[in-house]
Amino acid sequence: MKLIDRHVLSQCLQTFAIAFFAFVGLLLLQNVYDNLKDLIDMGVGTGAILYYYAVLLPSYLPTVLPLVFMISILFSLGQLHRSNEITAMRACGLGLWQITRSLWVFGAVLAVALFVLNAKIVPWSVEESRSIWDGYSYSSQLKSASADEVGVVNSLAFNNFEEKRLWFMSRFSKYSGRAWGVMVSQLGEHNAEAMRVMASEGEYDAATGSWVLYRGRVISFDPVTQDVVRSVPFEKRVFTDFTETPLTMQLREKRAKDLSMGELSEVLATIPPTGDPDRDQYLVRYYSMGLSPFICLIVVGISVPFAVTGVRVNAFVGLSKAMGLFFAYFALANLATMMGGQGRMNPMLAAVLPPACAALLALWLARKARFA
Secondary structure (H helix, E strand, O other): OOHHHHHHHHHHHHHHHHHHHHHHHHHHHHHHHHHHHHHHHOOOOHHHHHHHHHHHHHHHHHHHHHHHHHHHHHHHHHHHHHOOHHHHHHHOOOOHHHHHHHHHHHHHHHHHHHHHHHHHHHHHHHHHHHHHHHHHHHHHHOOOOOHHHOOEEEEEEEEEOOOOEEEEEEEEEOOOOEEEEEEEEEEOHHHOEEEEEEEEEEEEEOOOOEEEEEEEEEEEEOOOOOOEEEEEEEEEEEEOOOOOOHHHHHHOOOOHHHOOHHHHHHHHOOOOOOOOOOHHHHHHHHHHHHHHHHHHHHHHHHHHHHHHOOOOOOOOHHHHHHHHHHHHHHHHHHHHHHHHHOOOOOHHHHHHHHHHHHHHHHHHHHHHHOOO
């Protein structure tokens, strides 16, 4: 690496480190303000609280890294521009690409890091932190309630489009895994009901991946007339074909932005391609998370010409520029997400539109700044 590359990159890294810890600290402080009292009320110890926040931390990185990277570029290049170092470099015949190529390499490294984070680490962080929180909550509730009364969800419904099965439970305990008032409809050709299972209670057997239902009845229907053909009661029966997990059913109750990519993929596999109003919001979120690593490269394309063509004022102006661009981008992203989730825009277009607009702005700024 040449001296000029090391100099520019070191200036950026210094600001990046400071901004990174500042923003992560602010996000953690906000979460502490919102949830610390609840954790203490649950009787969670100091070590367990610290572990929870350590697990939660990676889930903030996809949002923090692009913003921090933009701030570090604008601030560091603004400082170099203000001290006439950029002017001196260009006077020596160096183009913006030669001056800032180390930043492009750093942006590519961050893009790869974001891809790995979204694929592996962030899903683990989201799911594990949720599991830890639920565990603390359940432990607290067990002090004054039975296992079947902890983590109860009322009126849990689920449509497994792939297997053509409709589920309904009047009550389900997320802690004990037991369900009450279970009804399962198995659809056949042309979505006509072929079989209905009704049971007083049931539970999911994780070891075998099947459901065990108690005190119920299996009703078979004629596929044409829909008349009852047979009704067989049972005291206990194992349904090996019912492979839906309670977790999959509960995911439909959560907002799309609270799910990991793996959970989004799992939910989408159970939603019909047409007729379900919730499918679009899951698709927009899924596509957006897949495209997020490219934001790091777009950030370089916008920030470099934005910084080196500005006026020589206080370097903190770079921070205000970054915040303005950042909030403008996320305002557009939120608008596109809302329209895509409501069916007013194609989900793929809603996910692609914000980064595409940012990329076009980067190309326009690069041409204006004469990157060569």
